[in-house]
Amino acid sequence: MALLAAAALVACACLWYLVRPPRTVGEYRQEAHQTLASLASEVATARMWADHLDRGDAPLTTTRLGLAEMESDATEAVRQFEAYQPPVGAASVRARVSGLGGRSVAALAQLRIAARSGRPEEVVRRGRDLRGLSRDLEAATRAVAP
Amino acid sequence: MSTSKVFSFTLGTLSAIGGFIDIGDLVADALVGARFGLRLAWVTVLAVIGIMCYAEMSGRIVAVTGRPAFDLARSRLGPRFGLVALVGSFLVTGLLVMAELSGIALSFQLVTDISYLFWVPLAAVLVGIALWALPFEILERLYGVIGLAMLVFVVAVWQLHPDWGQMWHSATTVRPTAGETWPVYAFLGVTLIGAQMTPYEMFFFSSGGVEHRWGPKSMSEMRTNVLVGFPLGGLLAVAIQAVAYLVFAPAGIEVEHLSQTALPVVVALGKVGLAFAVVGIFAATFGATMETLFATGYDIAQYFGWSYGKVQPPAQAARFTAVTASLLILSTALALTTLNPIRVTIVAVVFSAMLLPLGLFPVLLVGNDHSVMGEFRNGRLANTLGTATLALSILVALVAMPLLVWTRGGSG
Numbered sequence: 001m002a003l004l005a006a007a008a009l010v011a012c013a014c015l016w017y018l019v020r021p022p023r024t025v026g027e028y029r030q031e032a033h034q035t036l037a038s039l040a041s042e043v044a045t046a047r048m049w050a051d052h053l054d055r056g057d058a059p060l061t062t063t064r065l066g067l068a069e070m071e072s073d074a075t076e077a078v079r080q081f082e083a084y085q086p087p088v089g090a091a092s093v094r095a096r097v098s099g100l101g102g103r104s105v106a107a108l109a110q111l112r113i114a115a116r117s118g119r120p121e122e123v124v125r126r127g128r129d130l131r132g133l134s135r136d137l138e139a140a141t142r143a144v145a146p
Numbered sequence: 147m148s149t150s151k152v153f154s155f156t157l158g159t160l161s162a163i164g165g166f167i168d169i170g171d172l173v174a175d176a177l178v179g180a181r182f183g184l185r186l187a188w189v190t191v192l193a194v195i196g197i198m199c200y201a202e203m204s205g206r207i208v209a210v211t212g213r214p215a216f217d218l219a220r221s222r223l224g225p226r227f228g229l230v231a232l233v234g235s236f237l238v239t240g241l242l243v244m245a246e247l248s249g250i251a252l253s254f255q256l257v258t259d260i261s262y263l264f265w266v267p268l269a270a271v272l273v274g275i276a277l278w279a280l281p282f283e284i285l286e287r288l289y290g291v292i293g294l295a296m297l298v299f300v301v302a303v304w305q306l307h308p309d310w311g312q313m314w315h316s317a318t319t320v321r322p323t324a325g326e327t328w329p330v331y332a333f334l335g336v337t338l339i340g341a342q343m344t345p346y347e348m349f350f351f352s353s354g355g356v357e358h359r360w361g362p363k364s365m366s367e368m369r370t371n372v373l374v375g376f377p378l379g380g381l382l383a384v385a386i387q388a389v390a391y392l393v394f395a396p397a398g399i400e401v402e403h404l405s406q407t408a409l410p411v412v413v414a415l416g417k418v419g420l421a422f423a424v425v426g427i428f429a430a431t432f433g434a435t436m437e438t439l440f441a442t443g444y445d446i447a448q449y450f451g452w453s454y455g456k457v458q459p460p461a462q463a464a465r466f467t468a469v470t471a472s473l474l475i476l477s478t479a480l481a482l483t484t485l486n487p488i489r490v491t492i493v494a495v496v497f498s499a500m501l502l503p504l505g506l507f508p509v510l511l512v513g514n515d516h517s518v519m520g521e522f523r524n525g526r527l528a529n530t531l532g533t534a535t536l537a538l539s540i541l542v543a544l545v546a547m548p549l550l551v552w553t554r555g556g557s558g
Contacts, residue, residue, distance in 0.1 A: 014551045034557065041400040048397065048409060065259045067403045073402060138398070141401035 019082050028090045029146040032097045035081040036144060037102045040137040042070040043130055046108055050127020053120055063123065064115040071108035078105055093144055100133075100140055107133055110136075166197070166379025166432035167296060167386075168242070169249030169404075170491040172427060175383050176407040177556075178334050180399055181224040181326060186319035187384050189335045193342035196535035198372050200506055203353035203513040203528060209360040210522045214352040217448045218518060219508025231504040232449050236442060238501060239346050241494040243438045244477040247273065247433030252404045256424050263482060270478040273435050274448040277378055277470060282357050292420035296426030299385040302414035306392045313388065319505040333432030333549040339542050340495035342383060345505030346441035353444040359479045361554050362522070389414065402488065443470040492555065502539040504544030 022028040049066040052058040058066075078101035086094045107130060114122040152534065178186050206508040211218060220228035250272070251265035258265075276285060322331035351371075360368055389410035403406065411419040447453070447466040461467075479519060481487065510532045513524045524532065 014547075017551055032162055037398070038400060040398055044397040044399050045406060045409070048393075048399075048413070052409075052412055052416075055416075058412045059257075059417055059420070061259045062256055062405065062408070062412070062420060066256060066403075066409065068259075069403045069405060 023087065025087050025090050026146045028084065028087050029144050030091060030095045031081060031084060032144045033141060035046070035077050035097055036100065036141040038077045040134065040141055041073055042074045043104055043134050043137060044107065046070045046111055047127050047130045047134065050111065050123050050130075054124040054127070060115065060118070060120055063133060064112070067108065067112045067115050067123070070114045071105065074091070074105050074108050096140055096144065100137055103133060104137065115137060123134055148429045152357045164193075164230035166342055166347070166376060167185045167430045168341070168344075169245050169252075169487065170242070170433050170495045171383055172249070172404060172407050172430065173401065173420040173488050173491065174334070174337050174385065174495070176390040176394075176410075177401040179340060179387035180394035180401045182323055182334065183395055184313060184329065184384070184387055185319050185321065185323065186331070186335055186338055186426075187317045187387060188320060189338045189341060190380050190387070192535075192538065193339055194376050194507035195531060197343050197347060197529060198376045199531040200348055200509050201351045201376060202369060202372045203508050203524065203532060204348050205355050205360065205372065206365070206522055207509070207519070208352050208355035208513055209362055209364050209368055210354065210362070210519055212351070212359075214356055214448060215443065215509045215512050218512045220449065222511060222515075223508060228449055228506075231501075231508075232445055234501045234504060235349075235445055238498045239438050239442045239445075240477065240493055241480075241490055242344070242346070242475060242486075242498070243435060243442070243508055244480040245487045245491040245494060246438055247474075248433050248481045248490075249404070250428060250435060251481070252433060252487070253424055253428040256405060256408060256420075256427070261330055262487075263484065265476060268465065270474055271437075273432070273439070274471070274474060276432075277281055277436065277439065277474075282354075285436060286354070289429050289436070291558045293426060293429035293433055295422045296382050296430060298411055298415065298419050298426060299382060299389055302411045302419060303385050303388045303392070305414040305419075306389065306410070307391050308388070314392075316391065327553075329549060329553045330556055332545065335555045336499050336542050336546050336549055337492060337556070338383075338493055339539075340497075340499030340502070340546070341491075342379070343502060343539070344495070344498050345502060346438055348505060348509065349441035349444055350437045353440065353448075365522075375413055404488070421549040433483050438514050439473055442473055443467075489555075493550075496546050496550050499539075500543045501544050503536060506532075506536050 022031045046067055049058060049063045049070075053060065053063045078098070081097055081101065082094075107126070111123055111126050111130075114126060161530060207213075207215045207218065247266060248262060250269035251262035254260070254265040255262040256268070280288075322328055342500055355364075358364070386407065390407070391415050393399075393410040394401065394406075397408070408420060408423045408427070411423040415422075443466050446469050447463070450465075452465045453463045510524075510529075512518055512531070514529065516523050
């Protein structure tokens with residue numbers, strides 16, 4: 001019985017560790033870093049799909065799916081980060097991540113809308129326009145690293 | 147070589163493509179390649195050697211005794227050990243059936259952009275029809291051969307014109323890349339072991355041998371299946387890691403979707419490459435769905451002593467057929483709950499890694515039993531490799547859960 005209770009306690013502690021929010025500025029910056037790295041990855045993937053649509057390598061149907069998945073992941077990453085209570089002294093980090101997160105989600109949504117509306121030229125053009133956003137995300141990822 | 151001779155090796159090809167390259171591997175290999183390049187390719191090499199050793203052992207047991215290894219092991223180790231292994235295996239393999247079924251649906255989604263949830267019931271119906279109507283040999287030949295389309299990942303490596311020196315350097319470096327940590331490196335290594343050395347591969351391979359009615363004269367056929375099939379699976383796994391490394395690592399891309407696994411093939415070979423990749427992914431996940439379903443059916447039927455097998459008409463193995471059909475329906479319902487199949491797979495393969503010793507130990511025990519195996523008992527090589535693999539699996543089982551928690555599922 002005692003063994004079972006101990007196992008249950010360990011399981012609860014593990015579950016808590018897996019879902020606990022960041023409490024310190026260091027942990028919060030770590031979350032910010034991961035969120036920005038994830039956004040940079042999603043934007044880079046979207047650019048790759050758009051680029052290969054332009055070259056005629058990728059069909060529009062699969063590109064549409066790839067772009068929609070990247071938008072969905074970016075939305076989820078930003079939503080999850082914004083749900084954390086920022087510790088004292090981390091407001092600027094939150095503002096930076098939220099700003100870039102909003103830009104990323106909006107840009108990816110525009111790409112997805114263009115793809116689903118059957119406008120491949122617009123997908124290609126908007127894909128090229130993501131270069132600046134990619135640079136900003138990479139710079140911010142480095143800047144917030146704990 | 148005659149056509150029938152060529153087709154006699156399709157059990158190994160199906161075991162390799164459906165077992166080695168399933169939905170877990172398709173994502174885990176791309177994820178590992180993007181984050182660590184080929185620095186975990188050595189894990190795949192170990193997994194290939196380990197699974198070959200145990201598949202050969204369980205195939206040899208079938209050829210000598212006409213009974214699967216686990217059936218014999220239960221009578222040696224008692225029903226309690228058998229029940230623990232059965233329950234553990236049932237829970238993990240049940241989760242994997244759901245993930246593989248979702249994998250078939252995801253392959254349809256790749257070419258239609260219609261949500262995979264729409265395709266899940268259709269995939270279940272297709273699997274059900276195939277299980278009910280198609281003979282075992284046709285099934286394994288069909289999916290073993292279609293699954294060869296996965297070789298497009300190997301072609302893509304060449305087409306991406308890699309720096310071979312850099313690839314070799316990456317493959318021979320056993321440490322995490324800059325910015326990554328040792329615990330994450332170890333966790334993804336455990337994930338690869340769990341994805342590539344699944345006990346259901348052995349259940350399927352040995353029970354498939356019973357279906358083929360292997361006898362002592364079938365040793366060379368069985369060994370050729372092992373020697374061709376599993377290294378082929380390993381080659382495909384390393385190729386997926388390599389293309390992800392070449393395309394994603396320079397762009398800092400993290401892999402979370404099946405569409406991303408196919409993207410390097412698009413980059414290398416365009417639409418034709420994508421078509422091959424989708425066909426290969428469909429065959430691999432379809433094969434894995436059948437393997438996991440059969441393995442669970444075999445496992446339960448053998449434990450309770452029911453008649454089983456695909457070579458018999460479904461009515462003559464009614465309880466075996468009912469178990470596989472029920473699991474298919476249950477998995478379809480689970481897949482429709484919108485649980486993320488990729489995340490479910492990653493968790494399932496970690497649990498699978500934890501249960502691995504329970505699957506390996508009985509095979510080693512029976513393979514070494516002189517009273518059962520006679521002159522065909524394990525030789526020195528089989529025992530050395532088998533013991534080393536078992537030791538590795540125990541280590542992996544012990545560290546899998548702490549690493550899962552510590553790294554928060556590999557996120558850092």
